[in-house]
Amino acid sequence: MTSRQKRNWTIKHGEPLTELDKKILSYQNKGILVPRRDMIKTPEQIEGIRRSGVVNTGVLDLVEQEIRAGMTTADIDKLVYDYTVSHGAIPAPLNYEGFPKSVCTSVNEVVCHGIPSEFEVLEEGDIVNVDVSTILDGYYSDASRMFIIGQTTPEKEKLVRVTKECLEIGAQAARPWGFLGEVGKAIEHHAKRNGFSVVRDLCGHGVGLEFHEDPEVDHYNTHERGMLLVPGMVFTIEPMINMGTWRVFVDEEDGWTVVTEDEKPSAQWEHTFLVTEDGLEVLTH
Numbered sequence: 157m158t159s160r161q162k163r164n165w166t167i168k169h170g171e172p173l174t175e176l177d178k179k180i181l182s183y184q185n186k187g188i189l190v191p192r193r194d195m196i197k198t199p200e201q202i203e204g205i206r207r208s209g210v211v212n213t214g215v216l217d218l219v220e221q222e223i224r225a226g227m228t229t230a231d232i233d234k235l236v237y238d239y240t241v242s243h244g245a246i247p248a249p250l251n252y253e254g255f256p257k258s259v260c261t262s263v264n265e266v267v268c269h270g271i272p273s274e275f276e277v278l279e280e281g282d283i284v285n286v287d288v289s290t291i292l293d294g295y296y297s298d299a300s301r302m303f304i305i306g307q308t309t310p311e312k313e314k315l316v317r318v319t320k321e322c323l324e325i326g327a328q329a330a331r332p333w334g335f336l337g338e339v340g341k342a343i344e345h346h347a348k349r350n351g352f353s354v355v356r357d358l359c360g361h362g363v364g365l366e367f368h369e370d371p372e373v374d375h376y377n378t379h380e381r382g383m384l385l386v387p388g389m390v391f392t393i394e395p396m397i398n399m400g401t402w403r404v405f406v407d408e409e410d411g412w413t414v415v416t417e418d419e420k421p422s423a424q425w426e427h428t429f430l431v432t433e434d435g436l437e438v439l440t441h
Contacts (some may be wrong), residue, residue, distance in 0.1 A: 164192045177190070189383045191371065196388035197364055202430060204295035207362045209440030210430060211428035212290040212297040216441070219288075220229065223303050225280050229261035233272035233287060240290055248296055248367050255412060260287040260300075262382055267355055267396050267404050267414040267422040280306035283316055285424045289367065290440075293393045298363050298392050299440040300426040311399065312421055318350045319397040319423035326375065326393045327429060327436050329384055337382030340374040343395050353402035358414065360392040363428055376402075387431050390439065394426030 163295065165180045167173065173181075218239050221231060238257040240247045247258035255271070262270035262285040263278070270285075278284060287300035302316045308438045322343045329342035344354050360373030371383050375395040398404075400420035407413035416422050429436040 162189060165190045166193070172326050176386075180384070183384050185374055187349040188381070191383060191386055191389060195362060195370060196386055196431075197390050198388075200418075201295070201364060202388070202390070202402070204293055205297055205428070205430075206439050208245065208290050208292035208295040209297035209299075211240065211245045211292050212288055212299055212428075212440040213292065214243065215239050215288045216286065216299060216301050218305065219286050220301065223278070223284070223286070223305070225282075225305050227278050228274050228362050229263070229270070229272040229278070229284075230274040232261050233257045233259050236286075236288060243292075245290050245292040248291050248298070248383055252367060253356075262287070262413075262422070262424070263284070263370045265416045265419045267398070267416060268358060268424060269380050269412045269414050271412055281312070283308060283312050283401060283421060283423060287424070287426065292364075296363050296367050297440040298367070298394075298426065299428055300394065300424055302425060303439075306320050314350070315352065315397065315421055315423045316400050318352060318396060319349065320425045322354075322395045322397055323393055323425040323427065324344050326395060327427070330393070330429070330431070330436055332385055332387050332433055332435065334385050335379050335381045336371060336373060336384065336385060337378055339382075339393060341377040343393075344376045347395070347397050353398045353400070355396035355398060355402050355404055357404055358396060360394045360426070362389070362391045364390045382394050385431050387433050389431040390428065392426050392428050396422055396424045398422045 282305040289298040326343040329338040354376040362369030400418040403417035
C-alpha cells in the first residue's frame with residue numbers, strides 16, 4: 157500500500173460525522189494522504205505546547221544576549237540547563253536516546269546535533285546553530301537560531317541570512333488545506349537560486365506530545381504532494397542549508413554530530429508552528 161492510499165482518518169463505529177470529518181474524508185476519498193486524528197491537537201494540548209514554547213523562546217533569547225567569542229559550547233549548555241530548570245521545565249535533548257547534553261551546538265561545518273564541549277571555544281567569524289527543545293508539564297517545543305560570532309565572511313553571512321529566508325518562505329508555503337510538499341519545494345527553490353543546497357537526510361517533524369512525531373517535513377522538493385495540512389497540526393520547519401554539497405555524514409566517534417561531506421559551512425533556523433485556519437502561528441522561535 158502506498159502512502160497515498162493510507163486511510164489515516166477513521167471514524168468510530170456509530171459516531172456521527174462532524175463537519176471536520178466530512179471535509180477530511182472528502183480529501184481521503186480522492187486518494188489524498190491526510191493526517192491521523194491524533195495529529196490534530198486539542199485546544200488544551202495547543203495551550204500546553206504554547207506555554208512550553210514561551211520557556212523555549214526565553215532560553216534562546218538568553219543565549220542571544222550571552223553568546224560571544226571566548227565562550228565554550230559547554231558554557232551555552234550550562235546557560236540552557238540552568239534557565240530551563242529554573243522555569244520548571246526539562247531540556248528535552250538531555251539523555252534523549254543517549255544524547256549527553258541539554259542543547260545541540262553546531263559550529264561552522266557541523267549541520268546539527270553537535271555536542272557541547274568545554275574544549276570547543278567560539279571564535280570570531282564562527283557561525284553557530286543553537287537548537288533548544290523544552291518539556292514543560294509534558295509538552296514539547298523546539299526551535300533553533302543561528303548566531304554569528306563577531307564579524308564573519310560575506311559568504312557565511314549570506315548563508316545565515318538565506319537560511320532564515322528559507323524558513324520564512326517555507327512557512328508561507330504551508331497553508332491550511334494545502335499540502336506539506338509545498339514547503340520543501342519553496343525552500344529548495346530559494347536555496348538553489350542563491351547558490352546553496354538543502355540537506356536531504358534530516359527533516360522537520362511533528363512535535364508537542366512527544367519530541368518527534370509525524371508528519372516528517374522534508375525541506376527539499378520531493379515532487380510529491382505530501383500530506384494535507386489541517387488546522388490543529390503542530391510541526392517544525394527547520395531547513396539545513398549548505399554552502400557546498402547537500403551530502404552529510406555522522407561523526408563515528410560520537411554517533412551524533414552531523415557534518416557536511418565537503419566540510420563547507422552549514423546553517424539552520426527552526427520554529428515550531430501551529431496550523432490555524434488563517435495560516436501558520438509560531439509557537440516558539
